[in-house]
Amino acid sequence: MEFWNGKALMVDLGKGEVEDFEIEDLISSLKGGYEIVVELLKRFADAEPIVIGTGTWTASFFPSGCMGFVLWKRNGKSFCLPLNWFFPVEFKLTGFDFLVIKNSSSSPVRLWIRDGICDILSAENLSNKDVWETLDFLKEDHGDEKVQALVTGTGSPSALSQGYWGGFDSIGAGEEFRKKNLKAVCVRGMGSISISEESFKKMLKLPRGKEIGLSIGEELKKFVHRRSACFNCGLNCYPFFMIEDDPKILKESEKKEPGFIALDPNYLKEGNPKSTMDMLRKGVHPSGLKEEEIPSSFMEFAGVDGAVVKELLNYGICPLFFRVALQTDKSYLNF
Amino acid sequence: MDVFSAMMRIKEGGVAFMDEISGTFSESPDTLQSPLELRIPLIGIYTGKGASHSWLWAVDTFERYGFEFIVPFSEDESHLISDFDFLFVAGGDTFALAEGLGSDGASAIKKFVMEGGIYIGSCAGAYLVLYTSKPPLNFFNFVPVEIANFESELPPVRAMQEKAFNRYACCFIIHPVRDEVIIETSPFPPIFLKEKISAPIFGGPVFKEPEKKGRVLARFSSFTDRTIFLFDRDIAERILPGKPAIVEWKIGEGAFYLFGPHLEHPSFKSANSVLLKIIAYNTGKMRKRNSNPELLFRGFPVKLSDSVRRLVSDIFMKALSIGDMKAFWKIGEKYYMPEHLLVFARAIHKRIFKKKIFVEDEETKILEESLRISKEILFQLTPSTSEERMDLLISSLKTALKIFLRAYFRKGEDGAFKLSKIS
Numbered sequence: 149m150e151f152w153n154g155k156a157l158m159v160d161l162g163k164g165e166v167e168d169f170e171i172e173d174l175i176s177s178l179k180g181g182y183e184i185v186v187e188l189l190k191r192f193a194d195a196e197p198i199v200i201g202t203g204t205w206t207a208s209f210f211p212s213g214c215m216g217f218v219l220w221k222r223n224g225k226s227f228c229l230p231l232n233w234f235f236p237v238e239f240k241l242t243g244f245d246f247l248v249i250k251n252s253s254s255s256p257v258r259l260w261i262r263d264g265i266c267d268i269l270s271a272e273n274l275s276n277k278d279v280w281e282t283l284d285f286l287k288e289d290h291g292d293e294k295v296q297a298l299v300t301g302t303g304s305p306s307a308l309s310q311g312y313w314g315g316f317d318s319i320g321a322g323e324e325f326r327k328k329n330l331k332a333v334c335v336r337g338m339g340s341i342s343i344s345e346e347s348f349k350k351m352l353k354l355p356r357g358k359e360i361g362l363s364i365g366e367e368l369k370k371f372v373h374r375r376s377a378c379f380n381c382g383l384n385c386y387p388f389f390m391i392e393d394d395p396k397i398l399k400e401s402e403k404k405e406p407g408f409i410a411l412d413p414n415y416l417k418e419g420n421p422k423s424t425m426d427m428l429r430k431g432v433h434p435s436g437l438k439e440e441e442i443p444s445s446f447m448e449f450a451g452v453d454g455a456v457v458k459e460l461l462n463y464g465i466c467p468l469f470f471r472v473a474l475q476t477d478k479s480y481l482n483f
Numbered sequence: 484m485d486v487f488s489a490m491m492r493i494k495e496g497g498v499a500f501m502d503e504i505s506g507t508f509s510e511s512p513d514t515l516q517s518p519l520e521l522r523i524p525l526i527g528i529y530t531g532k533g534a535s536h537s538w539l540w541a542v543d544t545f546e547r548y549g550f551e552f553i554v555p556f557s558e559d560e561s562h563l564i565s566d567f568d569f570l571f572v573a574g575g576d577t578f579a580l581a582e583g584l585g586s587d588g589a590s591a592i593k594k595f596v597m598e599g600g601i602y603i604g605s606c607a608g609a610y611l612v613l614y615t616s617k618p619p620l621n622f623f624n625f626v627p628v629e630i631a632n633f634e635s636e637l638p639p640v641r642a643m644q645e646k647a648f649n650r651y652a653c654c655f656i657i658h659p660v661r662d663e664v665i666i667e668t669s670p671f672p673p674i675f676l677k678e679k680i681s682a683p684i685f686g687g688p689v690f691k692e693p694e695k696k697g698r699v700l701a702r703f704s705s706f707t708d709r710t711i712f713l714f715d716r717d718i719a720e721r722i723l724p725g726k727p728a729i730v731e732w733k734i735g736e737g738a739f740y741l742f743g744p745h746l747e748h749p750s751f752k753s754a755n756s757v758l759l760k761i762i763a764y765n766t767g768k769m770r771k772r773n774s775n776p777e778l779l780f781r782g783f784p785v786k787l788s789d790s791v792r793r794l795v796s797d798i799f800m801k802a803l804s805i806g807d808m809k810a811f812w813k814i815g816e817k818y819y820m821p822e823h824l825l826v827f828a829r830a831i832h833k834r835i836f837k838k839k840i841f842v843e844d845e846e847t848k849i850l851e852e853s854l855r856i857s858k859e860i861l862f863q864l865t866p867s868t869s870e871e872r873m874d875l876l877i878s879s880l881k882t883a884l885k886i887f888l889r890a891y892f893r894k895g896e897d898g899a900f901k902l903s904k905i906s
Contacts, residue, residue, distance in 0.1 A: 154892060251542055262800065263792065263795075263796040263836060264792075264798075264836060265792055265796060267793075288798075290800070291797065291801045291804065291862050292800045292801060292803070293804055294803070294804060318651065319634040319793050336800055336802070338796070338799060338800060338832070339836070
């Protein structure tokens, strides 16, 4: 099945059980990742699921094919947290397209997913760990620097952090994790998805985008060490701010926590890098907790409205890239 | 039709022929002067003591082109050799290969070739069967061809000190270049084509002219932008160009084919075609040997347990993550680096999730235990890990791979094979 694994993973935290199931019918009958997750939420509504999803072109050669999302319902209302950076790609390459997390665990747990295998592991030792400590532990425990994780920290309200660098969770995904006693979902993608020669050639001809300007204050600019991008994206949105070392050094700092990237530019509004680092470490979002279906900070970042975000989450491509590099031209989406 | 499509045709259940006179391939014998019917031969690949990771290149290449009757075997299984059509011994540590196979292995190889088997030796596998007076190598004095990369004084090493030479008695076997070189093949059987092709060399022999029963099937020709010179270039220019790179030596009803470069390396398709032609031609000429009913497998393929899959996954992930660790370990005469571990780990990882395999309970136990040991050492690996631990890691990975690949390449009851009496 081109672009997809054709499988979803289901974890029942209440029973401590894991199973996978085929979803080829959903993939062929629905538009893409977002619509499929809406359907999965309906199917498993009794178990108060959180569903993590990817889009058609997540982990493909389509430029900016880095997107995924977390979807859940609270008091009958839907919430959608877009994910960028590397977690969605890494997740899709574990062999699953979607993750349905049902019910709640009686004790703190974490999920470890790779190569079509999922383990529910104890997270008792991580209960009081912040985001960065938790990530450090996961990398050490799984023996690989390249694991990606969605993690909750010690903040209140708790935001869901994409690795070390926060994210757009001002709508309570982290709190949903907490309710389920789920500390982290850690993934390592070592598989591959199938892409036809024809699709590959088409994707290579798509605009790649170029580095966008930074809208940050002059004081912060002094700390910029380098620029980074999400998976397969030319926009290079994210500066790394070197706080504890000289930003002019050309190599990696040897300090343990030399600086940070903030995936949501809202973390930078205060203009104080030390307090930003502190928020990232604890796992709190600068906007606190809002009752929004899609975080307004993500829509501001991407410069598009919620309908466009949902549309593009079907495909797994970045709304900002769609606006800037593809000039909102939907003909690029007709494969 | 070329050799690749001929072999793929056979794999897919068709027939293909090679002309004994011209080397042409065809799906119809009527179009050829002297057609040899091709089949998929049974190839034994040595994985035991002394073998490095390069036998896995052969596995990849054979599998890619449809040679799926592959039996990896180790030093304590030399009794299996007589069942094979071809015996492939790839690179590694020549002395350790000789120690591992020992006099029993040497006798088995000699009997195998005398009775019509084909020995293919690449790199250390080629050095192994050359004449020497040094025990235990002297058990393997089968091919009286000398090497040209032998110096009484060591010239100044310019790169990769640890890979540039091996001491041998009072002298040195030197490796003037590494990586890609150009060789020129010969227009007579089994290659039938004079052409220049690229192939990688990683310490393999440069032969002197063979006498009597020996024939040169390819000669070193020149270097490329990817050739790495480990000594001054003029030394390489003196030693390689014009010298034999592939030698055929016939004994009894069989033959030895010795390669300086690694023709089995999966990234060198032209080199692979030479290897495949040697196999195709000899298969066509060979009487069918592997009719032992012991080789038939009765049972059902199974998916390996989650615990085995977890171990494979963890090992591959760790091997990926340490790929750029700056370290090396000397085991015998062979240097191992973290990148070599990835070759082992990838070989099992890329296959284990692909299909169900024919595996026995006892094999699964050995596989799981070998993987468990491998994981334990790998997860503690640092540049200061001892050579003994590294040796244990490599041998555990090789054992796991031998068991796994043997099961992976088994087929069902219809004409498939099983080597039930394994260690």
